[in-house]
Amino acid sequence: MSLVLFIILKIYVITIGLLVYGFTRVKKYKKKGLEPRTSFTIIVPFRNEAENLPNLLISFSKLNYPIDLFEVVLVDDDSLEKFQVSNFKLQITIIDNIRISSSPKKDAISTAMKYVKTNWVITTDADCIVPENWLLTFDNYIQENQVSMLAGAVTYNCENSFLHHFQQLDLTSLQGATIGSFGIKKAFMCNGANFAYKKTLFEKLNGFEGNNKIASGDDVFLLQKAANLFPNEVHYLKAKESIVSTKPTQDWKSLFHQRVRWAAKTSSYQSNFGKLSGLIVFFGNLCFVIGFIFFLFGIWSWQLLALFTFLKFVVDFILLYITNQFLKNTRIKHFILSSLVYPFFSSTVALYSLFGSYEWKERRFKV
DSSP states (O other): OHHHHHHHHHHHHHHHHHHHHHHHHSOOOOOOOOOOOOOEEEEEEESSOTTTHHHHHHHHHTOSSOGGGEEEEEEEOSOSSOOOOOSOOSOEEEEEOOOOSSOHHHHHHHHHHTTOOSSEEEEOOTTEEOOTTHHHHHHHHHHHSOOSEEEOOEEEOOOSSHHHHHHHHHHHHHHHHHHHHHHTTOOOOOOTTSEEEEHHHHHHTTTTTTOTTSSSOTTHHHHHHHHHHOGGGEEEOOOGGGOEEEOOOSSHHHHHHHHHHHHHTGGGOSOHHHHHHHHHHHHHHHHHHHHHHHHHTTSSOHHHHHHHHHHHHHHHHHHHHHHHHHHTOSOOOSHHHHHHHHHHHHHHHHHHTTTOEEEETTEEEEO
C-alpha cells in the first residue's frame, strides 16, 4: 500500500511540475500605450448584491478607458430588492434575468448577450473591484494578438485571518494551475470574474448549449469549447494591471459550499487533461490523508510521513510561490498550516461533490 501511495505522489509531483513549467512559458504582458480601439460590454450577473455593486461601479467609473468604448449590463437574477443606479457617468443598463435552464449565471450572460452591441464581452462578478487599466490592458493585448478569448487573473482582498489566507493559497494554486495549463497548450480552467471573448465567438460556440444543466461553469465550459475548436485564438493575459480582486468568503461553511460548487463541474469537463489533472490532484491529497492515518495507527513511521510530506509540500510551494509573486508579490502567510489542513479539506470537498448539494446565492442546488 505504501508503494502505491508513493507512486501516486510521483505522478502528482510530475503533474504539478508540468504546470510549473507551463506557468513559466506564459510571458508576462505590459500594455504598450496603444490608442484604445476595442469596444467592450461588461456583463455583471448579480443577486442580492446591493452592498457590493456600488463599489464595483465606482471602480468602473475610475477606468482609464474612453467612456464611449465600453458599456455595462447588470443582470438581476431575481434579487429580493431591486438595485437602483445613480450618480454614475457610465452607460449602464439593468435587465432582469430570463431563466431557461438550471444555471442562473449562464442564463444571465445569455440574456445580456441580446443587449450587446460591441465586439467584445468581458464578464466579472458583483463583489469584485477592477484596476484602472483593466480594459486598457485587455485592449492593448487584443490589438497586438490574433485572439478571440482572453482569460485574466483573480485574487482576494484578504484580512489578517487564517480563513482568508487559506482561501488565498487555495485560489493561488488554482490560478497557477490555470496559467500553467495555458502554457502547455492544455487550457481547461479560467475565472468568470475576469474573462473576455468576442460576441461572434460566443455565437459560434452556441453559447452554453450542452452544459446548461450544471448550475455553475459559465467560464470553464465556454473556455474548453473554444480551446477545443479554436486553440490558437484562446490566450491568457498574464498582466499585473489586469488582475481583478474579489472578496473571500467569511465563514468555513460558505467556503465549503463554494468549493463543492467548483468541484462538481469537474466530471463534466470536455478537456480530458482537465479531468485527469483533477483526479491526480484529488488522489495526491487523499494519499496524504491516508498517510497521516497510517502514521496515527503506527503503520508508517514519522520519517516516512515526513518524506511524503516534504516531497508534496516542495512542489506545491514552487507553484504557489511563482504564482503569488505574480498575483500579490507579498510573503505567503500560513503556508505550513494551510498545507496540512488543505488535503483534508479538499478531499472532503471532492468526495461530497459526488453526491451532495450546495448553497449558492440563497438557493440550493443538487450536484
